[in-house]
Amino acid sequence: MAADITQQAEAYLQAMVDDLSISDTRYEQAERSYKALGTWLGRPESTLFRYEPLVYVQGSFRLGTVIRPPSEDEDYDVDAICELQRLRTSQLSQKKLKEMLEVEIRSYHRSQNMTKPVREGRRCWVLNYADGAQFHMDVVPCVPDADRQRRLLEASRQTSNFTNTAVAITDNERWNYTIVDDDWCRSNPKAYATWFRQRMIVALNRRKQILAEVAKAHVEDIPDYRVTTPLQAAIMILKRHRDVRFAGKPEDRPISIILSTLAAHAYGGQETIGAALLAILNTMDQFVLNVGGKLVIPNPTDPLENFADKWESHPHRAKAFREWLQQARQDFAYIAVQADMQLITNSAAPAIGRELAERALAKSSSGGRLRAASLAPVGAGLSFPATARVPTTPQGFA
Known part of the structure; x- marks a missing residue:
């Protein structure tokens, strides 16, 4: 998957996340x-x-x-x-x-x-x-x-x-x-949230600092929910893409904890939404393990729990995940290299829904209502390895 992304595509993805975000x-x-x-x-x-x-x-x-x-x-x-x-x-x-x-x-x-x-x-x-x-x-x-x-x-x-x-x-x-x-x-929801936060801690702190400077406030006074990191934004986009892809058959769609876990493992500290999204899509399947013929996505806070345990009794869900990921790679790789906003919108519409695609176009064209703290500072084939891949470690990861 191409590593480069045009400024227009980046602005469009930012507008998409802004529209997907709740207030x-x-x-x-x-x-x-x-x-x-x-x-x-x-x-x-x-x-x-x-x-x-x-x-x-x-x-x-x-x-x-x-x-x-x-x-x-x-x-x-x-x-x-x-x-x-x-x-x-x-x-x-x-x-x-x-x-x-x-x-x-x-x-x-x-x-x-x-x-x-x-x-x-x-x-x-x-x-x-x-x-x-x-x-x-x-x-x-x-x-x-x-x-x-x-x-x-x-x-x-x-x-x-x-x-x-x-x-x-x-x-x-x-x-x-x-x-x-x-x-x-x-x-163990507290532990999982702690692990997830650690995966994006550098980007989170940097954006909270930006927002604090804009608001003339102390960093510690900025709640986490006021900030959207590239990891969080990428997951939001993937969730919407998944929901559109599996409209009418929600029982087959990859559950959110699987998307969040694989994305957090694959996130390498990228500073923009587009870069994070492409990096995550490129490597997230490498954190699905094949252990003795069984597909395993370990809970990072409880090694005895397998988030993909239902795939064993419902093997078509593993197949659905592979097909969804391949489609997401194709969709966003194509969007990433486009410079014409209308072409980006037309390409995005089947992937995320026409209404969201048009709203993102309107927001990106007008400058929108982008959150200050979400702004960034200045496909290979699918395979499941038999051994654990160690996540790349962003600065500050504990």
């Missing part, structure tokens, strides 16, 4: 919502008070890679965790934990006069906010799980520096959902 207001609204829920669950009158509930956000909102829904009829999905810090898996069943959270979720729902009903998901409770808010919150109950995680790693002769924040989450389709048993699904 600071949306971030702040989501933040207020999960903090308000945390306050409610932790109030002295709460049935969960003695267990020290802690609510925090996970997923794309935490990583800064959330994108606007394709239409105003669709909601943002805010993924939150409710960790009961005083409980452990040995004390109750997954079902009991989920029911305990349900009591307070429904109480909160009534206190806020929310009209849309509470829904149960496989691993969570879903709060649907008013239409004007345009988001729903998935609240996953969990308990601390650091000790079990360390034991599992030791038994497998593996190590991780991220076990302290490991949690065990509920899953109503798991065989032992109704009984007291230590074998729960594992998760």
Whole structure:
């Protein structure tokens, strides 16, 4: 894949990301919502008070890679965790934990006069906010799980520096959902967010410094969500390309955690969106391992978890990933070398949707409303290696 990208293509990609980005207001609204829920669950009158509930956000909102829904009829999905810090898996069943959270979720729902009903998901409770808010919150109950995680790693002769924040989450389709048993699904959203942030820390800090200078503020006063790094921007573009490619068959599309993990591994500290996007597309498949004939994308914070575990029982999803990646390489390699904005738009339309393509053209032609902090300072064939490829290490990566 060509390494060069025209100024016009770079401006177009920047405008595309600007249009895909949700507003600071949306971030702040989501933040207020999960903090308000945390306050409610932790109030002295709460049935969960003695267990020290802690609510925090996970997923794309935490990583800064959330994108606007394709239409105003669709909601943002805010993924939150409710960790009961005083409980452990040995004390109750997954079902009991989920029911305990349900009591307070429904109480909160009534206190806020929310009209849309509470829904149960496989691993969570879903709060649907008013239409004007345009988001729903998935609240996953969990308990601390650091000790079990360390034991599992030791038994497998593996190590991780991220076990302290490991949690065990509920899953109503798991065989032992109704009984007291230590074998729960594992998760560690805090650790993953830390790892992801480390992969882009130099670019993040540089852009926060730029924004601080523009706003005449201190760097530490600039929240991360005010900044979009090239890594985050590239992931946002890839997510939209994926969504368009798999419209009508979402069950086959590569899940976001796979895109984010492979992109973060492949990111080499590039300073522009175009350079980051091309570099990521060129090498991201090299971080899919073939271990004894099984495709593995290890969780970088939990070597026992394989993000591609569903590919074994659904091999067509691995094939779908290969075909999507090949198409994305072709689409963006072609866009990268174009200098005519209308040609870029026409080329981008099938890949990202005509409406977004036209809006990006309008923004790039007019200068748009580009965020100051997102501005950068002045295909090979697909194969899955049998051994781990060590990620390139941007300056400051820990």
